[in-house]
Amino acid sequence: MNTLFAANWKMHKTAAEARQTAAELVGLVSGKLKAGREVMILPSFTALAPVAEALRGAANFLLGAQNFYPQKQGAFTGEVSPGMLLEAGASFALAGHSERRHVLGETDALVGTKTAFGLESGLGVILCVGEKIDERRAGELKSVLERQIRAGVRDVPRDIAPERLVLAYEPVWAIGTGEVAGPREILEAHAFVRSMLAEIFGASASAMRILYGGSVKPDNASEIIALDNVDGVLVGGASLKADEFSRIVLA
Numbered sequence: 001m002n003t004l005f006a007a008n009w010k011m012h013k014t015a016a017e018a019r020q021t022a023a024e025l026v027g028l029v030s031g032k033l034k035a036g037r038e039v040m041i042l043p044s045f046t047a048l049a050p051v052a053e054a055l056r057g058a059a060n061f062l063l064g065a066q067n068f069y070p071q072k073q074g075a076f077t078g079e080v081s082p083g084m085l086l087e088a089g090a091s092f093a094l095a096g097h098s099e100r101r102h103v104l105g106e107t108d109a110l111v112g113t114k115t116a117f118g119l120e121s122g123l124g125v126i127l128c129v130g131e132k133i134d135e136r137r138a139g140e141l142k143s144v145l146e147r148q149i150r151a152g153v154r155d156v157p158r159d160i161a162p163e164r165l166v167l168a169y170e171p172v173w174a175i176g177t178g179e180v181a182g183p184r185e186i187l188e189a190h191a192f193v194r195s196m197l198a199e200i201f202g203a204s205a206s207a208m209r210i211l212y213g214g215s216v217k218p219d220n221a222s223e224i225i226a227l228d229n230v231d232g233v234l235v236g237g238a239s240l241k242a243d244e245f246s247r248i249v250l251a
Helices: 015-029 045-055 082-088 098-102 108-120 133-137 141-152 183-207 221-225 242-249
Strands: 003-008 037-042 061-065 092-095 124-129 165-169 210-212 232-235
Touching: 003 242, 015 037, 015 045, 015 242, 037 092, 045 061, 045 082, 061 082, 092 108, 108 124, 108 141, 124 141, 133 141, 141 183, 165 183, 183 210, 183 221, 221 232, 232 242
Parallel strands: 003 037, 003 232, 037 061, 061 092, 092 124, 124 165, 165 210, 210 232
Antiparallel strands: none
């Protein structure tokens, strides 16, 4: 499987800024990317088409979206369907990011509905899971991850092509705080996620990628990537500048 470096730009960058940053990143990385690595950019909806244009022809670059609604069309003001994302050039989308769960109130059940619908519609899905600081302190890491994973893949076909479903472990307390889970914490969480996937999907789980997300930076990326069951990273703030993210991608 390819190691995935995913840049979640969240609600940053105009279309023009996103196009420029994507083009800069392609210029910095092209010809230098190690074998078996790929890069995904997840800009705002308004920047999908401009970023797709900037990535056109760039080897091992993918376009992703940050969100979608689990319907083909309808009276859902402000929402975007998987079909619209695919038409814009996106091949993947996030589901269950901690900000969608804890800021915007998405439930485990909704995340599961979105994951299954996105996959059914032809998108690859990055399903995000992770615990809050009070849950970790209470020793609830595994129970939280199990609940979120079981709900998240509830309606996903068990024979899904493993490359289309990616899990991202993002300890909520380490997102945008400067805090980062240590190697032992990452190993524990990722091993548990792998065991859950194996229980649910069987042998194909070994080919499903598990990303780590939580204050990933150029100075810790290589250490994180080297850990067992870490098949890439989901990067927020450190992906907003092309030179900084390129150092992560090339680590």
